[in-house]
Amino acid sequence: MLPQERVTIIQGDLDVVTARSLVREIAKNLGFMPIDQARIATAVSELARNIFLYAGTGQVVVRGVEKAGKKGVEIVCEDQGPGIQDIECALQDGYSTSGGKGMGLPGARRLMDDFIVHSVVGVGTTVTCRKWRK
Ligand SMILES: Nc1ncnc2c1ncn2[C@@H]1O[C@H](COP(=O)(O)OP(=O)(O)OP(=O)(O)O)[C@@H](O)[C@H]1O
Numbered sequence: 784m785l786p787q788e789r790v791t792i793i794q795g796d797l798d799v800v801t802a803r804s805l806v807r808e809i810a811k812n813l814g815f816m817p818i819d820q821a822r823i824a825t826a827v828s829e830l831a832r833n834i835f836l837y838a839g840t841g842q843v844v845v846r847g848v849e850k851a852g853k854k855g856v857e858i859v860c861e862d863q864g865p866g867i868q869d870i871e872c873a874l875q876d877g878y879s880t881s882g883g884k885g886m887g888l889p890g891a892r893r894l895m896d897d898f899i900v901h902s903v904v905g906v907g908t909t910v911t912c913r914k915w916r917k
């Protein structure tokens with residue numbers, strides 16, 4: 784049975800740690816190998832960190848998913864923050880508007896299988912990503 788969906792509200796840096804360990808536990812329960820558990824946890828950690836840094840608050844939703852007999856984990860990271868001006872740029876290595884390394888989004892994209900960024904300036908950002916069990 785797939786675990787039910789779990790929501791972590793992000794409003795402080797400790798919540799980033801909570802989201803990270805929660806997704807790791809769910810990935811483990813879904814049968815992901817430790818290396819993939821670590822990849823998924825790292826991706827979520829970057830996305831949750833972005834929520835806290837750029838939007839202040841938001842949420843991370845984690846759920847088990849199934850498609851064409853494949854099992855996976857889906858993570859939706861959502862905020863009502865400033866939005867991303869140029870999504871193409873934001874997905875490039877090294878692009879940062881905060882003096883950061885600019886590796887969070889592109890790194891998270893490489894760690895996951897599906898990665899969809901939806902963002903509207905002044906409205907907010909939603910990143911939906913999935914990883915499928917091998
Ligand atoms: N949730 C978000 N809301 C608004 N802007 C965002 C959000 N997430 C990312 N961005 C924008 O996309 C850029 C790239 O994000 P990314 O995480 O790759 O790098 P970074 O946060 O600047 O540095 P780091 O390598 O430390 O993560 C950010 O600098 C910011 O402009």
Ligand SMILES: [Mg+2]
Nearest residue numbers: 829833887888
């Ligand atoms: Mg970042």
